Amino acid sequence: MKIAVLGATGPSGIQVIKEALEREHEITAIVRNPDKLTENHENLKVVKANIFDAESLVPHLTGQDAVLSCLGCTPSWLSLWTVTFYMDSVKPVVTALRRANVNRFIFMSSWYTKNNSGEPFFMKWIIKPLFLGQSLKNMGEMEDYLEIECPDIDYTSVRAPQLSHSATTGTPVKYNEGQHVSPVSGFIISRRDVAKFMLDAAESGNFRRKCMAIGSG
Numbered sequence: 001m002k003i004a005v006l007g008a009t010g011p012s013g014i015q016v017i018k019e020a021l022e023r024e025h026e027i028t029a030i031v032r033n034p035d036k037l038t039e040n041h042e043n044l045k046v047v048k049a050n051i052f053d054a055e056s057l058v059p060h061l062t063g064q065d066a067v068l069s070c071l072g073c074t075p076s077w078l079s080l081w082t083v084t085f086y087m088d089s090v091k092p093v094v095t096a097l098r099r100a101n102v103n104r105f106i107f108m109s110s111w112y113t114k115n116n117s118g119e120p121f122f123m124k125w126i127i128k129p130l131f132l133g134q135s136l137k138n139m140g141e142m143e144d145y146l147e148i149e150c151p152d153i154d155y156t157s158v159r160a161p162q163l164s165h166s167a168t169t170g171t172p173v174k175y176n177e178g179q180h181v182s183p184v185s186g187f188i189i190s191r192r193d194v195a196k197f198m199l200d201a202a203e204s205g206n207f208r209r210k211c212m213a214i215g216s217g
């Protein structure tokens with residue numbers, strides 16, 4: 001397949017690149033700083049574009065079978081009040097997908113993007129209010145935007161729990177629709193296993209227009 005990867009310089013993005021190259025896909029890594037991506041492969045093209053500017057993305061999305069996104073923003077003290085990164089980036093990406101005539105879009109999100117979504121006590125009363133609440137809220141808004149305003153986009157939201165750098169476990173990930181893997185388990189997952197799930201979804205065409213919670217097997 002021809003696959004474009006956004007957020008390819010991040011720790012999950014690089015795992016998507018490695019896994020996709022092992023599977024012999026043709027990859028276009030769309031990045032803001034090409035020097036940051038040190039991976040070299042004949043099936044890997046690295047291009048520079050601005051994720052907030054649809055026009056700069058269109059030429060690189062044209063001809064792709066799917067676009068995979070591992071974009072994320074680094075939390076700062078401002079994130080306590082508001083995070084708009086996910087909505088600010090998904091809108092131009094969707095505009096570019098439409099102009100490029102690509103409708104398969106698989107992106108990383110998180111468990112517990114919605115409030116009162118079965119969060120454990122610590123997540124609901126400590127982590128969300130003090131750290132991740134606004135990021136998760138904005139990811140949830142991105143999912144709602146795709147569900148409600150983008151009926152033409154075959155999106156899959158890959159809702160991950162805490163990510164690790166560890167190697168793949170080799171066991172199949174658990175998954176289901178919803179805010180978390182149910183019953184709650186597998187709440188630390190290797191980024192490589194997330195990458196495998198995203199590529200499996202791209203290759204199979206499964207999970208179109210669905211939000212899939214995943215966890216380690």
Ligand SMILES: NC(=O)c1ccc[n+]([C@@H]2O[C@H](COP(=O)([O-])OP(=O)(O)OC[C@H]3O[C@@H](n4cnc5c(N)ncnc54)[C@H](OP(=O)(O)O)[C@@H]3O)[C@@H](O)[C@H]2O)c1
Nearest residue numbers: 007008009010011012032071072108109110160161162163
């Ligand atoms: N960390 C966790 O435990 C966890 C759990 C669940 C879900 N998630 C979500 O999973 C996703 C991936 O997380 P991660 O930790 O692997 O990666 P990350 O550190 O969030 O990587 C972010 C990627 O987005 C790119 N990016 C950020 N701002 C950009 C901008 N303005 N323009 C262009 N590119 C930009 C970065 O590019 P540069 O390299 O150029 O900065 C990098 O490639 C994120 O959405 C994260 O919120 C994380």
